[in-house]
Amino acid sequence: MKAYTYINVFLYFILLISSGCRSGTVSEITDNTDRNGIIKYAGHLKIKHYKGFTTMEVINPWQKAENLSLKYFLVNKGDSIPPGLDKSRIIFTPVESVILMSTTYISMITALGRQTVIKGISGTDYVYDEVIRKMIKEGLIHETGYEENLNRELILKINPELIIAYGIGSESAGYLKKFEDTGIRILYNADYLEENPLAKAEWIKMFGTLFCLSEKADSAFSAIEMNYMNITDSLKRAGPFKPKVLLGFPWQNVWYISPGNTYIANLIKDAGGEYIWGDLKSDHAVPMSLENVFIKAAEADFWLNTGNATDIEQIISIDTRLAGIKPVRSGKVYNNNKRSISGGGNDYWESGALYPDIILKDIASILHPGIFGDYELFYYRKLKE
Structure with missing residues (x-):
């Protein structure tokens, strides 16, 4: 089954499931679970x-x-507010209007069928989803600006119940606090910090809780988890060989290396590959000179995630020495920009946040050709000469 068919069938299935927030009937659960063990992987979220x-x-x-x-x-x-709660930290559910500070949240809201709650997005030019782009064009969703340059007047006019933001440091809380002072709640989403691909996808359960659609969110995640596990089981047929993988692309003569304890490194491992910087541990990208990367890249069999490049010629134009890297010489360079549009929108960063199973199948198909028959890559494409 093609990946896009899988997504469409999956969305249709979960939209058949309905759920409401329960009121005053749930006893405390003392560990990091809910009725069904809701949080299994995410390390930055508790419900x-x-x-x-x-x-x-x-x-x-x-x-x-x-x-x-x-x-x-x-x-x-x-419902009445239970005594003892900090009223400044209360979010009333179901939430019916939100502003998103990242386009990566769109797929989770879409999977729950709640696109109409979105009233503003930071970075509308980078939206890939056709339905959301149509809503933007029709004026139903507004561009709200970025970080310190947020359009304060517009946001106050929209007056959303919730702004869902990502934090890049304590300074993020500073520029958003002015909206909290007006009564708009700010919810920080830390899914981008998750190292386990399933942990990142599991944040759909946060959205399910906000929209009183927990059962839909649980079912959505369970389907993704099952597919991910089935793919890893299928890879046992690939045998012990683990192709070595180079990641990333230089920027102004510096190569920012993704450490071995990251989301993408774990995807490569689960796809039956070996990331050449797998032993490098850090909580941020590590800058290295091109010379050091060239030495290490001699080990690589494949090169993935090559920035905005659409062909080999673009890569070599950055630095002619890149033509000597083994994956370039052997024609094994793939980029994750197959589903991208003019303006910069790339579905890998949008729906890929929710569907690591499809990314996994893409990478596994690249590293182990033929293991899934005539499977067609969804997010990735091979770069031509």
């Missing part, structure tokens, strides 16, 4: 149910944060 409300914790919401937990209290609209 717990109590009688009359739900708590949501975002743990260490930005890089280098330590022992920091942002707690939110979710209370059903129309």
Whole structure:
């Protein structure tokens, strides 16, 4: 089954499932689970149910944060507020209007069928989803600006119930606090910090809780998890050989190396490959000179994620020495920009956040040709000469 068919059937299936927020009937669950063990992989998210409300914790919401937990209290609209809750941290559910500070949240909202709650997006030019692009064109979704240059007047006019943001440091809390002072709730999403591909996808359960669609979110994630596991099981047929993989692309004579404890490195491992920087551990990209990378790249069998390049000629135009890298010479260079549009929108970064199973199958098919028969790459494409 082609990947796009899988997504369409999957969305149709979960839209058949309905769920509402429960009111005053849920006893406290003392560990990091809910009724079905909701949080299995995510290390930066906790959800717990109590009688009359739900708590949501975002743990260490930005890089280098330590022992920091942002707690939110979710209370059903129309219910009385339980005593003792910090009213400044209450989010009333179901949430019906949001502004998104990242396009990566779109796929999770779309999977739950709640596109109409989106009233603003930071970076509308980078949206890939056709439905959301149509809503932008029709004026139903607005461009809200970036970080310190957010359009404060427009955001206050929209007056969303919630702004969903990512934090890149404590300074993020500073420029968004002015909106909290007006009564708009700010929820930090730390999915980009998850190292396990399934952990990142599991953040759909946060959106499910916000929209009173927990059962849909649980079903959505379970289908993705099952498919991911089935793919890894299929890769046992590939045998012990693990092709070595080079990642990334130089920028102004510096190559920012993704460490071996990252999301993409774990995808390569699960796809039956060996990342050449697998032993490098860090909480951020590590800058290296091109010379050092060229030496290490001699080991690589494949080269993936080559920036914005659409062919080999573009790669060599950056530095002619790149023509000597083994994957270039052997024609094994692939980029994750097959589903991209003019303006910069790339579906790998959008729907790929929710569907690591499809990314996994793409990478596995590249590293082990033929293992999935005539499977057609979804996010990736081979770069031509």
